[in-house]
Amino acid sequence: xxxxxxxxxxxxxxxxxxxxxxxxxxxxxxxxxxxxxxxxxxxxxxxxxxxxxxxxxxxxxxxxxxxxxxxxxxxxxxxxxxxxxxxxxxxxxxxxxxxxxxxxxxxxxxxxxxxxxxxxxxxxxxxxxxxxxxxxxxxxxxxxxxxxxxxxxxxxxxxxxxxxxxxxxxxxxxxxxxxxxxxxxxxxxxxxxxxxxxxxxxxxxxxxxxxxxxxxxxxxxxxxxxxxxxxxxxxxxxxxxxxxxxxxxxxxxxxxxxxxxxxxxxxxxxxxxxxxxxxxxxxxxxxxxxxxxxxxx
Ligand SMILES: [Zn+2]
Numbered sequence: 322x323x324x325x326x327x328x329x330x331x332x333x334x335x336x337x338x339x340x341x342x343x344x345x346x347x348x349x350x351x352x353x354x355x356x357x358x359x360x361x362x363x364x365x366x367x368x369x370x371x372x373x374x375x376x377x378x379x380x381x382x383x384x385x386x387x388x389x390x391x392x393x394x395x396x397x398x399x400x401x402x403x404x405x406x407x408x409x410x411x412x413x414x415x416x417x418x419x420x421x422x423x424x425x426x427x428x429x430x431x432x433x434x435x436x437x438x439x440x441x442x443x444x445x446x447x448x449x450x451x452x453x454x455x456x457x458x459x460x461x462x463x464x465x466x467x468x469x470x471x472x473x474x475x476x477x478x479x480x481x482x483x484x485x486x487x488x489x490x491x492x493x494x495x496x497x498x499x500x501x502x503x504x505x506x507x508x509x510x511x512x513x514x515x516x517x518x519x520x521x522x523x524x525x526x527x528x529x530x531x532x533x534x535x536x537x538x539x540x541x542x543x544x545x546x547x548x549x550x551x552x553x554x555x556x557x558x559x560x561x562x563x564x565x566x567x568x569x570x571x572x573x574x575x576x577x578x579x580x581x582x583x584x585x586x587x588x589x590x591x592x593x594x595x596x597x598x599x600x601x602x603x604x605x606x607x608x609x610x611x612x613x614x615x616x617x618x
Contacts, residue, residue: 330552331561333529337547338565338573341534346614347570348603351544353466353526354384355505355578356399358448360437361472362507363415367436373580374447380579381453383588388462391595393605395463398505398526398576399454401470401493402434406451410439411471419477424508426477433471451497458497464607466503467494467522476512483513487520503608505576509546514539524612526576534572535615542612548575551587559594567601572611 359370359377388395402411411434417426442449457463469475470489473482491501502523506512509528517525518540531545553559566573582588598605606614 327553327555327558330548331555331558334547334553334562334573335565337529337534338562338569338571340532341569341571343570344572344614346604346617347572348566348601349572349606349611349614350566350598350603351396351572351574351606351608351611352393353396353398353505353574353576353608354381355468355576356381356397356403356450356454357468357472357578358400358403358450360434360448361400361402363431363433363435365435367438370436371447376580376583377578378446378450378453380582381450381457383582384579385453385457385460385462387588387592387595388457389460391592391599393462393595393599394607394610396466396503396607396609397454397457397463398466398468398503399450400468400472400507401490402437402472403450404454404465404493404497405449407441407449408437408439410434411437413471415471415473415478415482417474417477418479421474421477421508421510424474424510426474433473454497458499464503464609465494465497465499466505466608467491467501468505469507472507474508474510475506476510480513480516484516484520487516487522491520502612514541514543517541524608526574526608534574542615544572544574544608544611546574546576548573550577550581551590554587554590556590556593556597560597563594563598563601563603567603 359373467490475483505526511527529546
């Protein structure tokens with residue numbers, strides 16, 4: 322029997338919302354975007370990377386437009402590399418010490434940023450988004466947060482590699498005058514919870530497999546994901562979710578990639594969902610704002 326995947330996603334989200342605790346200040350929607358340069362990680366194909374990068378920029382411009390038009394905040398979890406306006410090339414060797422089947426990692430050395438051209442946002446706009454990030458900061462509609470520097474799987478490398486990467490990510494955020502506060506795991510591979518507190522990271526986002534919407538580990542608050550990209554494409558299903566969210570006064574965490582807004586139909590759907598959530602008087606928060614709200618109650 323064929324099971325409609327979108328319907329299965331809907332059922333999972335509704336079940337998860339029913340399980341969530343009610344919030345004194347709820348209902349709340351957290352919308353975040355994972356911003357990556359397509360040359361981050363161990364990608365080898367520069368033409369494919371350029372094509373993705375071009376779509377990324379259009380998606381990024383659209384999400385900035387939507388945040389401004391509807392006056393709603395988003396959290397942008399960006400790799401440090403994508404935050405740059407220029408670089409001199411970051412090719413480096415990363416040692417993976419733990420295998421992972423899903424993403425095809427074996428133990429051994431990987432060359433990271435292999436096709437990094439060492440260029441800038443004018444000559445290689447597909448790979449550097451520092452100019453668009455500046456725009457997002459200027460509109461004041463977003464929290465810019467960390468998605469690592471190089472998109473390294475933190476749980477598969479040793480502590481030193483993860484921590485050095487985190488430090489570089491924090492430095493890249495400082496170039497935009499931002500102190501790192503929240504973090505989303507590359508590949509959603511969560512781990513190394515003990516390194517975050519000492520670097521000022523107070524909130525991390527993990528995958529949808531977690532049971533609780535909010536939990537704590539090593540003094541760090543952990544927020545789960547309920548929906549990724551457009552796993553639910555029916556506006557009717559989205560209305561069901563928003564209605565339950567509003568009734569239960571709880572939390573929904575939805576993350577996307579800018580490239581998902583490249584398709585005009587998906588961008589229109591995104592705007593319809595935002596309008597519906599706003600009409601239901603659901604509060605839009607960034608990760609940092611949610612953290613502050615939890616501390617106050
Ligand atoms: Zn670079």
